[in-house]
Amino acid sequence: MIPSAFEYHAPTSVAEAISLLGKHGDEAKILAGGHSLLPAMKLRLAAPGVLIDINKIAELRGVVINGSVNIGSMTTWAAIEQHEGLRSALPVLGETVSQIGDLQVRNRGTLGGSLAHADPSADAPALILALDAAIRVRGPGGERTIAAGDFFTDMLSTALEPDEIITAIVFRPLGAGEGAAYVKFAHPASRYAIVGAAAYVKLDGAKVSACRVAVTGAGPKAERQPEVEQAMLGGDGGDEAIAAASAKAGEGMDILGDIHASEDYRRAMVKVYMKRALTTAVGRAR
Ligand SMILES: Cc1cc2nc3c(=O)[nH]c(=O)nc-3n(C[C@H](O)[C@H](O)[C@H](O)COP(=O)(O)OP(=O)(O)OC[C@H]3O[C@@H](n4cnc5c(N)ncnc54)[C@H](O)[C@@H]3O)c2cc1C
Known part of the structure; x- marks a missing residue:
């Protein structure tokens, strides 16, 4: 139950994280809430030589509602569940995330981490598809948006390139009817x-x-x-x-x-x- 040795980095900007991903290539893994990656590392199902912890990147956290609903990839389930504005703009989000794991999992697990991991039993992927959300990602070539329908490609596989980071998930608020x-x-x-x-x-x-x-x-x-x-x-x-x-x-x-x-x-x-x-x-x- 002890992971193999790894180098640890904690960048404070997305640009720095992308540059670290580029430098370490296949050896590197992004660390978000760690609720899928760390268990896999402890079981030695994953053994990244380099962990790039994105918890210190402030711009990846939080919810902005301005016509659309923008949720930073590092926003935790608990933050989504407790967000006042989301309760009126998109109540189904809180309804979904309140069913995830337990309080400890919801306090650490993130929306971006769940989508990137693409666990076949995760809840958010189904909701993202039904709401036709857009997934914003950034890599060395800049930013691009992936439609939810194009994102999940297979078990634990997504359209994300190895040197890209999910920065935000964008939803359209629901209206009358x-x-x-x-x-x-x-x-x-x-x-x-x-x-x-x-x-x-x-x-x-x-x-x-x-x-x-x-x-x-x-x-x-x-x-x-x-x-x-x-x-x-x-x-x-x-x-x-x-x-x-x-x-x-x-x-x-x-x-x-x-x-x-x-x-x-x-x-x-x-x-x-x-x-x-x-x-x-x-x-x-x-
Ligand atoms: C006991 C337990 C119960 C759980 N129950 C449920 C449940 O009921 N429903 C459910 O849906 N989930 C459940 N989960 C999963 C949990 O909700 C997390 O969402 C999930 O572990 C991934 O999020 P994370 O932030 O922990 O990602 P991490 O574990 O840190 O990362 C997961 C993967 O995504 C990559 N990654 C993370 N963030 C990004 C990013 N921004 N850009 C690019 N790549 C990234 C990492 O490199 C890694 O490969 C459970 C987990 C545990 C441990």
Whole structure:
């Protein structure tokens, strides 16, 4: 349970952190809350020779709401949960992060760290997909924005280049006629999602005019569910429509079984949790 030896750096600016990443190449790893990286290092599943701790970079922390909702990558779950402005601008964020781990995990774990790690059972990836958030990253070539839909590429893999740092995640606040929800079947010890579902719904009058849904915990990565979305569009968002759409959740998805839940069980739960997420999201949109 003791990690292998590593060199430690604590830069105070993003530029300094990027330059350290460039200098140390594959040997280096960014350290955020450390709630995924440090356990992996203690188990010797990861053995970076250099740790670049970004906790001292003030510009990466905090929430700014100015038309859009900008959350610094180093903002902890607890800070998101307790942010007054977010409770009205995007309450589903607090709802989601309050279900993560326990108080200690929420006090250290960060939104940027969770997205960069891309754990297949993490909660935030599904929500990011349903809300169609944008992920701002910076590297030696400057800044770029990655759409949530392009970010998660495989299990524990993302579109982030090795010399890039996530700086912020940008959301659009929800308005009248829009609703979102995140629900999960949590592992009883870690609280990671055995299955989680996020839903966003927009109603124009009585009709669903936009819908994005995503599932986490069930496959190698969080994934949108286009068949469910298509089935919801143009419908009345009533119980029957939601049941029919939710029945399509998991279609075409690579669903995994493990010691916590079999493939068949997860396939069934994906539909159950999708129905719950959609029902809540439609209720909030009305
Ligand atoms: C007991 C326990 C229970 C948990 N339960 C849940 C749960 O229920 N739901 C859930 O979603 N999560 C859960 N987590 C995970 C936790 O919420 C953290 O979000 C997660 O560990 C990653 O965030 P971090 O800040 O700790 O990142 P770190 O562990 O510091 O880093 C993770 C990876 O991301 C990279 N990285 C970090 N920040 C950046 C950045 N800004 N730019 C580029 N790369 C970066 C690091 O190099 C590393 O590879 C749990 C963790 C523990 C230990």
